[in-house]
Amino acid sequence: MPYAPLADARDTDRLSLRLWDEWDADGYRLLVREREEARAEREGDRVDEGRLLSLDAARAEVTGARENAPRRGIHCLTLRLRGSDEFLGYCGLVVGRSTIDEPELAYELLRSAHGHGYATEAAAAVVDAARETGRDRLWSTVRTWNTPSFRVLDKLGFRRDHSTADELGEIVWSMLDL
Numbered sequence: 001m002p003y004a005p006l007a008d009a010r011d012t013d014r015l016s017l018r019l020w021d022e023w024d025a026d027g028y029r030l031l032v033r034e035r036e037e038a039r040a041e042r043e044g045d046r047v048d049e050g051r052l053l054s055l056d057a058a059r060a061e062v063t064g065a066r067e068n069a070p071r072r073g074i075h076c077l078t079l080r081l082r083g084s085d086e087f088l089g090y091c092g093l094v095v096g097r098s099t100i101d102e103p104e105l106a107y108e109l110l111r112s113a114h115g116h117g118y119a120t121e122a123a124a125a126v127v128d129a130a131r132e133t134g135r136d137r138l139w140s141t142v143r144t145w146n147t148p149s150f151r152v153l154d155k156l157g158f159r160r161d162h163s164t165a166d167e168l169g170e171i172v173w174s175m176l177d178l
């Protein structure tokens with residue numbers, strides 16, 4: 001692989017970024033529920049139980065995320081306050097709609113953790129770690145309604161590059177040269 005593996009642990013002033021553990025399954029399951037509740041609210045729809053995870057499915061996803069991290073070289077890390085075990089969300093690099101050479105920055109936090117600057121703080125650490133892998137560029141793809149996410153990208157120095165569209169509407173691609 002032409003790139004160094006993404007760091008699998010990092011501390012910031014307030015946060016501890018670590019690989020997933022099996023006991024993060026509960027928190028991840030709640031995150032997926034909150035994501036679906038937010039979608040339903042935006043679209044004036046009902047929560048679709050089919051989009052939610054059982055505890056077993058959540059456990060399989062988080063243990064899979066941990067086991068696959070070394071093979072892929074990029075991954076997402078869980079976020080906690082330093083000194084706490086409580087899962088707040090995750091942040092990391094994913095191929096997503098982009099490529100392994102120029103991956104996407106990803107972040108998603110539980111509602112209870114929004115509004116404290118945690119996403120920006122964690123993402124800044126991931127950007128530093130991405131630079132250390134030897135990569136030159138990161139991308140982010142965000143739907144037009146997602147104002148908080150655009151604000152996080154602005155604070156990190158991403159600039160909007162172009163848009164694409166799928167059946168759900170416009171997707172804005174932002175880029176950060178490392």
Ligand SMILES: CC(C)(COP(=O)(O)OP(=O)(O)OC[C@H]1O[C@@H](n2cnc3c(N)ncnc32)[C@H](O)[C@@H]1OP(=O)(O)O)[C@@H](O)C(=O)NCCC(=O)NCCS
Pocket residue numbers: 107108109110113114115116117118119120121141142143146147148149151152
């Ligand atoms: C996007 C997300 C990660 C941001 O997490 P966070 O920890 O609250 O983010 P931060 O506090 O670091 O920064 C959020 C910024 O958006 C601003 N913001 C939040 N809601 C806003 C709104 N409705 N209108 C304008 N600005 C808003 C905040 O004021 C803050 O900016 P500031 O520091 O200039 O005041 C969080 O909202 C989330 O998990 N959303 C659901 C998942 C998601 O959308 N992930 C991204 C997919 S592309």
